[in-house]
Amino acid sequence: MQKIKNHLKKTLSGVVADASHDAKSMQEVLVIKPEHIHQVATILKVELKFDVLIDVFAVDWFNKKDTRFEVNYLFYHTAENYRAQIKALIGDNAKPSIDSIADVYGSANWAERECYDMFGIRFNNHPNLKRLLLWKEFKGHPLRKDYPINQRQPIPVLDEIL
Amino acid sequence: MSKQEIVTPSFGDTVVTTRIKSVLNWARKYSLWPMPFGTACCAIEFMGAVSSAFDLSRFGAEVVRFSPRQSDLLMVMGTINYKQAPILKKIYEQMCEPKWVVAVGACASSGGFYNNYSVLQGIDEVIPVDIYVPGCPPRPEQILDALVKLQKKIDPTAFVDGLNNTYQYDLK
């Protein structure tokens, strides 16, 4: 585990802005710029052999002026039982976007769609960036802090598949 | 001279005169076949209401069916979210006339405390409701009470033409 920890620090030293260790969840927390995410994911997968992408989710820091949205990636190394959390701080508050890593980790496909669904973060080069959980007539992104709590939506029609 | 008096002398008490719609509704109200549409915690309360401690069958609604085609009382118990709404509507449409709907619990009646982006604010946005049962969850007695109220409501209704007549009835 120590070996992979050092390896992680060494290989990613160029792109990591801030690194810390979260003792409670036993994972490395690495903060990066959004433009490096594809590169970081590729390194984690190919060089460091992190084989599982557990989740992709976002946080809306509504009161932060410059970086309102933060996209988090949880990676897991099954052989070493080792976890890494990558945080990408997105600068553009009006149109948040980040590169998709669905071509590196297959599970990112749906996770990024959910993230887009709830927070409206666009994942560039995503193969199928549609809403995952909400229906297509839904307007807005409900987990954003400025989504009004009592805003109602059009009632969906039954899909043909049913 | 009323009809009753004409018949009585020759047949004794072996004949009862009535109207066909009264007999139909009398039969209907004491043989409701409920279809439980249970999506959340309120459905657990329904399990209490149908099992031996409370026993819905004492009121003639014993035969719980899980197919809308075989039932005439749709009991919606639980939180209905927007994505569920068209499914609920389809289930309702599949039921044969005459049919009745009971909204059990705060969620089905009004959305309950889920005042948010995903939950339908009461099933009456998509289907007509006959009886609303308050509570989160309601006691099984309340579900029984809803059934009795529904029976009162069915009583004067005639379904001769397959259309539910509008009428007023006393809740007391």
Ligand code: SF4
């Ligand atoms: S009304 Fe209360 S008990 Fe019933 S489904 Fe809603 S939250 Fe659950």
